[in-house]
Amino acid sequence: MTLEETLKKSIDEIDGVFTYLVTTRDQLGMAKDSMAAKPMVLYETDDMVALASEEVAIRAIVPHEIDTWDPYDEEVRVWQA
Amino acid sequence: MAGVDTSADTSEMMGLHTEPLKGRDIKTMFSLENEGGYAYAFAPDVDFNKRGSVDCEGKEATEINREIRDLIKSGHGTVVLENPGAKHSIIVGILHRMNFIVNGSLGYFGCGLLDGPTVRISGRVGWSFAENMMAGVCVVAKNAGSTFGAAIRGGDLVCKGSVGSRTGIDQKGGTILVGGDTGAFSGFMMQRGRMVVCGNAGKNLGDSMYDGTIFVGGDIKNLGVDAIPAELTDLDKAWLTRKLSQYEMMPDKGVDHFTKIIAGKQLWSYDNLEPSEKKLVL
Numbered sequence: 454m455t456l457e458e459t460l461k462k463s464i465d466e467i468d469g470v471f472t473y474l475v476t477t478r479d480q481l482g483m484a485k486d487s488m489a490a491k492p493m494v495l496y497e498t499d500d501m502v503a504l505a506s507e508e509v510a511i512r513a514i515v516p517h518e519i520d521t522w523d524p525y526d527e528e529v530r531v532w533q534a
Numbered sequence: 535m536a537g538v539d540t541s542a543d544t545s546e547m548m549g550l551h552t553e554p555l556k557g558r559d560i561k562t563m564f565s566l567e568n569e570g571g572y573a574y575a576f577a578p579d580v581d582f583n584k585r586g587s588v589d590c591e592g593k594e595a596t597e598i599n600r601e602i603r604d605l606i607k608s609g610h611g612t613v614v615l616e617n618p619g620a621k622h623s624i625i626v627g628i629l630h631r632m633n634f635i636v637n638g639s640l641g642y643f644g645c646g647l648l649d650g651p652t653v654r655i656s657g658r659v660g661w662s663f664a665e666n667m668m669a670g671v672c673v674v675a676k677n678a679g680s681t682f683g684a685a686i687r688g689g690d691l692v693c694k695g696s697v698g699s700r701t702g703i704d705q706k707g708g709t710i711l712v713g714g715d716t717g718a719f720s721g722f723m724m725q726r727g728r729m730v731v732c733g734n735a736g737k738n739l740g741d742s743m744y745d746g747t748i749f750v751g752g753d754i755k756n757l758g759v760d761a762i763p764a765e766l767t768d769l770d771k772a773w774l775t776r777k778l779s780q781y782e783m784m785p786d787k788g789v790d791h792f793t794k795i796i797a798g799k800q801l802w803s804y805d806n807l808e809p810s811e812k813k814l815v816l
Contacts, residue, residue: 489680489699489718489736492661508620508660509641516619518638518657522677523698525736526718 460484460529479534489526496521502532577630580611587614595623664691683710692781702729713783721748740795748795762798
């Protein structure tokens with residue numbers, strides 16, 4: 454089972470509200486619960502991915518104005534190193 | 535109260551609600567001619583042409599808000615915020631007419647408890663933007679987080695990008711305009727007002743809404759409990775055209791394709807009796 458498949462399965466199997474990150478040796482993944490009740494702000498460029506519960510945390514490493522967005526409910530994303 | 539019009543059914547015609555208000559509720563509409571009815575008696579005398587600025591770099595929210603209030607006290611009617619850095623709880627509790635220009639992004643709970651000002655934001659905003667707004671205009675150029683416009687009671691709240699989940703949760707009036715998509719549970723427990731989403735809407739749209747109207751230009755994943763489609767009238771189309779044009783958000787294909795969602799009113803179990811009337815009945 455791939456990381457993406459595992460994350461999608463976890464949305465049904467984990468009880469409660471959550472947004473979580475998981476890493477492997479060469480992958481970064483995120484999963485958001487079906488209620489979208491926990492915050493997650495995503496910033497992505499060609500050479501960088503930054504995720505945090507609030508944009509001000511991302512600004513600590515990217516101080517200039519950036520375009521960010523909130524992933525939606527049951528959204529799963531996986532990035533390959 | 536001067537300038538209050540209780541005679542017409544203007545609020546119903548405008549789609550703000552369809553519920554026949556009676557009992558303890560009194561339907562009132564402020565007259566547009568009543569200039570004095572839009573601000574509190576203690577509102578500071580500001581000059582809209584007097585512009586001041588606050589550089590938010592390296593400052594906490596409390597310090598930034600204090601500087602804003604100092605500028606207002608000295609008569610500045612337009613305040614420009616530079617380098618806001620997505621900080622939380624900035625521009626809160628402003629209860630009179632004035633202008634704010636934010637060059638950048640705000641974090642959580644930006645522009646909360648507003649009653650009158652016009653706010654233009656060039657970046658994005660975090661969760662719970664403009665919560666409990668009572669009057670005024672807020673325009674966000676980019677995306678917004680979840681609970682955008684939670685419990686607003688009046689004014690125009692505009693996001694030209696996409697917004698997160700639970701947009702307009704517990705909305706009690708006013709207008710929310712979204713240029714892009716909105717997430718799950720938008721319009722949850724909506725009680726009054728109108729919401730317009732030009733893009734797609736997530737699941738459970740309008741769940742448990744009591745009243746009010748939601749217009750969606752794109753696809754709706756599914757409707758929530760007691761939210762039902764309704765006919766898009768000519769009055770609705772005229773209002774959508776005027777409102778979306780006003781904020782330069784008019785879709786290329788017009789407004790005829792919008793879906794109108796209202797409350798099915800199957801969950802209503804109101805008690806309209808006054809306490810004294812109830813005693814008589816009992």
